Structure formats: structure tokens, C-alpha cells
Amino acid sequence: MKAGVDDSAPWPLPAAPGRRAMKRRGPQGEGWLRAASLVAFLLLWQLGAWLFASQTLPPPVTVFARIAAETASLALPTHLAVTLARVAVAFGLAMALGAAIGIAMGRWRRLDALLDGWLVLGLNIPALVTIILCYVWFGLNDAAAIVAVALNKIPTVVVTVREGARAVDARLMQVAHAYRLPRLRTFARVYLPQLVPYLMAAARSGLSLIWKIVLVVELLGRSNGVGFQLNMFFQLFDIAGILAYTLVFAAVVLVVEAAVLRPLERRLTRWRS
């Protein structure tokens, strides 16, 4: 059972991002390609809107006008900020707890055997079930919402980090031991750097998962946030509103990925190039 879970793990292999980063050559040439693909997307969208000429697919101009209006009324920034705050807290919580449990399970075989069943259970409970139960047990509040999101993410962080903790190089740990390095220095400069690829893989897959679950949580039981707004637009059949929020949201994800995660990863894996 255990092996099956590990094998079918859907998260990316830790080595992959670094290798991809090394192959990335000529950023300027690729920048053009990225821009061209964006323009092509908008053109296709416009074409579709013309062809179907339907209420259910408004053209890009309408959606951008809607973004401007929602931004001017401060509705969009407010709801976006609320959602981002929930994402940040849930992400931090899931990464910290998941990494701690993963390290412990990778280190102590007994603990691994003890918790492995729970882990399989955690990996396979549908997000919706966790959310509903958290709301029922802890009430319709932000704490319940964040706990629900974190609970969904923690098991995948644990599995990824546990792999890393199992792969820790005992020979390097011996160096720390032989020179009697203080515990904190051993952890920060000898142990943790070995887990970085795994932590980065967990962070990337974690961010994309948490975005999605936070919206569901908001839709089901919060009275603000992007998920709440989407639900309202759905009931009003306001497709322009839905697309406006979705676009801004996707843009924020891209910016976080490009401005935070990728530079961080490049910095941490500098020594490999």
C-alpha cells in the first residue's frame, strides 16, 4: 500500500525544476514567445466571442472594462486581498507542519510506520469532505476555512519532504557530527540545504493546489473573497464578472510564481550551475 502511494505521487520530481532552469536559454527570445502566446490567446477569445455572439462568452474588451470597474469600486482589490491572505496563511501553515512531519517521518522509522496509514487516509480524503467537516465542527469562520485548506495540503507536503529526509546524505551528517557542530548550525547549513529541492517542489505544487481549494472554501462558507464573489456572479449569470475575477486571479498566480518562487529557487540552487 505504501509503495503504491509513493509511486503514484502526482507531484513533480524534485530534480525537474533545476534541470529545466539550466536548459532555459536566451530569455529574451523566450519572452517574445510568451508574449505571442498571450496575444494568440486573446485573439482566439475575441474570435470565439464574435462567432458565438452570446451572453455566455463576452469579448475581452467587456471583461477588461469590468476589471477596471470592479477595481475602481475597490470590490475586486478587497476580495482579492482577503483571498490572498487566506492563501498565504494556509500555505505557510501547510508547509511548516508538513515539512516538520515529513522530516520526522523520514528520520524515525517507527513514527513513519505509525503515521503512514493516516497519511494515506489524508491523501485520499476529497477536499470537499474536509471542508464540510471543518465548517460543521469549527463553525463558519476563517479559522475553520484555513484549517480545512491546510489539512488538504499537509499530506502531499509530508510525502514529498519525507522522500527528501530519507535521501539525506549520512556522510555529510557525519562531517557535522565529527566536528561537533551545534545542532542549529547542523540543521541550517548541513541538513536543510539537502531538502531544498523537495521543499521547492512541495511549495510549487502546494501553491497551485491551495489557490483552488481556497476558492471552494470561500464559496461554501465565507461571505467575502474571490470564491464568494464567483458564487454570486454564478447566481446572477454574470459571466463577465466571473471572467474578470478569474483573469486577475490567474495574473496574481503568475506574478507570484515568476517574482517569488522562481527567483528563490534560482538563488537556492545557484551552486549547481
Place this chain on the structure above:
Amino acid sequence: MLDIAIDRKTYPDRAGAPHLALAGLRLEAAPGEFVCVVGPSGCGKSTLLNVVGGLDRDVEGRVRLTGADSAHDIGFMFQEPRLMPWLTVLDNVLLVTDASPTAQRRARELLTAMGLADVLDAYPGRLSGGMQRRVALARAFVIEPKLLLMDEPFVSLDVPTANRLRAMLVEQWQRSGATVLFVTHDLREALALADRICFLSAAPGRVVLELPLALARPRAPDDAAVQALHAELLARHPELLAGLTSEPHEIQDE
């Protein structure tokens, strides 16, 4: 003064059965003495160093290092350089010291003395095997060790590189006054380095012969004097490198 008395040291082999690695091993080293330990492979040489270095505490016996304030005064050089690939050359050396300006200066001086002044900020992955070992040597001496444990640190290097590293080791050792326990299976290397050689038997390892050397330094493994001594030694004890002496009464047993 280093005083080692290991009555029994076992460790579980692959099948889980206890394997007796060392038994009745007595070894002493005077302060500042360079002692080489030579023995056949599998005789427990690495195990001996791990016990002395405190990496392995599951042992019947004792290791005493008088004159040292604490275990912090022990430097260790492994068979592989074992540098942290994510730390620069300088940070690898500083890793094992405190961050004081004195330590910083000493680290830079050592690295410069070893011809590494140009690569202080490089990552180990970019260095050749010989350079990586020089960094590991600097890391061992930066703590100003009372005792330096070396586990075949110069294997798998080409001959000129290994000779250069041995010369650097001897130079730093003479400057530091550290006691060195140097494990090797290469008798010529031991003859080129040591004040005294202790020959171990096959497992379970114990000292079967102690050989004080009075050869002048500097010496190299291919010096005529070293070669002559090597030949003479093997003529007297043909099975020495397998851990057997021809005159059993020479075993030092007090």
C-alpha cells in the same frame, strides 16, 4: 597524549549478525606524533577512527585524549572530501569554526597557503578532486586540532597530486603540533609520512607490530630510503600487509 584501549567493537553485518571488528586493540600516541595505521582491507581501520572520533560510541573500551579541552579539538578527514556542495570554499572551512574575525583570518590564511586564494568564493562542484581535498585539509586544520584523524584521505588521486597533498599535510602538521592518526592501506604512503607505523591484523583488528621511523623529512613515497625500508620490511615480514608478522614474539602486549 592519546590513549586508545578497545576491548571489543562489534557492528551488525548485512545479515544483522554481529561482526567483531576490533578486539584487544591498544594504541598510544604522544602529543604531536604522526602515527600511521596500516592494515589489510576490512580489518577495522575506519571503525577505529570512527570510535576515536566519537562517531561510533557503541564500543567496549576507552579513548582518552589528555591535553585537549574537549572533543571540539578533533579534526577529521574522510576518504572523500565531503564538502557541502551548497557552501563556497571559504564557507565550507568556516562551517566548522566560530564566526570570529580570528577564525576568518585563519581560514583565509590556510586556504591561501594551500593555493586556493583564487577560489574562495567558488562552489566545490567546480573544483578538481585534488583541490576539493585541499579544502577538506584546510577545514581540518582551521579548528587548530589537538588530534587529527585521517581515513585514507588521498586515495584515488594521481601520484603528483597525492604527493603534493602529503607535503601540505606535513607542513601544516609541523606548524600546528597536532597529533595525527592516519589510516592507510598503502605502506609506502605510511613510510613517507609517519613518525611511527602501527600494523593491524586482519579482523578482528589489533596492533601486531609497531615500527618507529627515523627517516629525515621531507620524504616522498618514491624516495630511495623509503623504497629500501619498504623492501627490507617486506623481506622480513612477507605477510605483513595481510596482517601477519613472521616473529610472533614482537607483538606488543603489555
